[in-house]
Amino acid sequence: MKKLSNAIIIVHFGELWLRGKNRNVYIQALKRNITEKLAGEAFTLKDDYDRLIITPGRRSNIDDIASKVSKVFGISAYEVAYIAKPTLRSIVSTSISLIRKEGLKKVKIIPHRSHKEFKFDSMDIIHDLANAAQKIGAEPVVKGFESQIYISVKKDAAYIYSEKRRGAGGLPVGTSGRCVVLLSGGIDSPVAAWYAMKRGLIPIYVHVHGFSSNGEASSSKISRIVKLLSEYYPSGHVYYIPSHIFQMGAMKTGKYELVMMKGFMLRVAEEIAKKEGAGAIVTGESLGQVASQTLSNIAAEESTTIIPILRPLIGMDKLEITEYARKIGTYDESIKPYKDVCSITSKNPAISMSPKLFKSISKDINLPGLARRSIKSGAALQ
Ligand code: ATP
Numbered sequence: 001m002k003k004l005s006n007a008i009i010i011v012h013f014g015e016l017w018l019r020g021k022n023r024n025v026y027i028q029a030l031k032r033n034i035t036e037k038l039a040g041e042a043f044t045l046k047d048d049y050d051r052l053i054i055t056p057g058r059r060s061n062i063d064d065i066a067s068k069v070s071k072v073f074g075i076s077a078y079e080v081a082y083i084a085k086p087t088l089r090s091i092v093s094t095s096i097s098l099i100r101k102e103g104l105k106k107v108k109i110i111p112h113r114s115h116k117e118f119k120f121d122s123m124d125i126i127h128d129l130a131n132a133a134q135k136i137g138a139e140p141v142v143k144g145f146e147s148q149i150y151i152s153v154k155k156d157a158a159y160i161y162s163e164k165r166r167g168a169g170g171l172p173v174g175t176s177g178r179c180v181v182l183l184s185g186g187i188d189s190p191v192a193a194w195y196a197m198k199r200g201l202i203p204i205y206v207h208v209h210g211f212s213s214n215g216e217a218s219s220s221k222i223s224r225i226v227k228l229l230s231e232y233y234p235s236g237h238v239y240y241i242p243s244h245i246f247q248m249g250a251m252k253t254g255k256y257e258l259v260m261m262k263g264f265m266l267r268v269a270e271e272i273a274k275k276e277g278a279g280a281i282v283t284g285e286s287l288g289q290v291a292s293q294t295l296s297n298i299a300a301e302e303s304t305t306i307i308p309i310l311r312p313l314i315g316m317d318k319l320e321i322t323e324y325a326r327k328i329g330t331y332d333e334s335i336k337p338y339k340d341v342c343s344i345t346s347k348n349p350a351i352s353m354s355p356k357l358f359k360s361i362s363k364d365i366n367l368p369g370l371a372r373r374s375i376k377s378g379a380a381l382q
């Protein structure tokens with residue numbers, strides 16, 4: 001049997017084509033992100049009309065590269081394809097090797113020729129390959145197939161693959177700018193960060209912690225969650241902000257402490273956004289998920305924030321968010337015990353606070369001042 005070699009990855013970027021004039025900017029960003037994701041691998045990346053072709057070098061493994069590619073946003077679909085010469089003979093023998101390797105049985109043959117000057121046509125491919133497939137016990141069928149074999153014939157080569165894989169979708173990270181993600185140790189905010197990246201935003205993380213030093217915070221599970229998220233884009237910039245300055249200042253706010261704390265976090269995030277040139281704040285809030293996440297509390301806590309606050313999970317159930325957390329890979333780390341500052345504030349938080357009251361308490365406790373001092377005593381760690 002001919003051994004399959006010469007595998008490549010064909011990358012499609014669907015949605016990017018909708019972007020008319022900016023198309024090139026998006027494709028360049030995608031190429032940069034793929035190159036960064038594959039750092040350490042041997043490969044070449046080439047344009048091929050409306051797609052990209054990744055060719056692994058000798059010391060790299062195609063499956064490792066494919067698994068990395070599956071996490072790059074902006075890729076709508078990709079295929080691991082084997083290269084044959086653009087001759088009927090080579091196409092048939094490579095296809096047979098693939099049918100064997102994957103153990104394909106009821107297989108539909110799907111040829112596509114973008115170069116039509118060869119002596120053979122699609123019917124010849126189907127005919128010869130069907131014959132050869134039968135000889136090795138596969139059953140070429142049109143209806144009721146269990147698998148497919150795609151044969152894409154180009155001028156210089158034919159690409160043969162059995163599976164169209166779904167990519168991470170979305171837009172290349174960086175094409176929508178930067179955002180500040182309010183990251184807790186919980187299940188939700190890492191999923192929100194993932195959604196922000198999916199829509200092209202580079203995340204800068206802000207975590208408010210209750211430890212006595214930033215060093216303790218940076219060696220907590222937060223840094224591990226950030227590491228998992230950086231699988232989707234290598235940005236691990238985290239601001240660790242201590243909560244004690246706020247807690248001292250907000251001691252007398254009683255049942256409003258939690259809403260004030262959220263307001264404090266937004267204030268901190270907004271200051272950092274200005275410094276970092278980020279255009280939005282992202283949180284993992286979903287409406288009504290916990291007693292304090294009421295519309296009125298949300299309205300109060302954001303009443304003094306100017307930059308847009310994005311809440312990608314606002315309409316999702318906990319179950320849906322949990323499924324995503326598992327898929328993304330952050331779930332196991334998120335459920336490990338952690339003392340989030342929100343859980344050490346008042347036991348019976350207000351479920352309804354007016355913006356007016358929020359603004360008046362903010363003034364009393366000098367919330368902007370508390371935020372600034374906290375940022376000063378925090379640290380940005382890579
Ligand atoms: P999560 O699962 O993300 O912790 P949650 O269901 O626990 O969310 P809340 O505690 O109300 O809900 O937090 C809502 C959002 O506020 C979080 O998703 C996150 O964006 C932000 N947040 C909460 N705690 C912190 C923190 N310690 N540091 C930074 N942001 C936080």
Ligand code: MG
Binds near residue numbers: 184185187340342
């Ligand atoms: Mg939480």
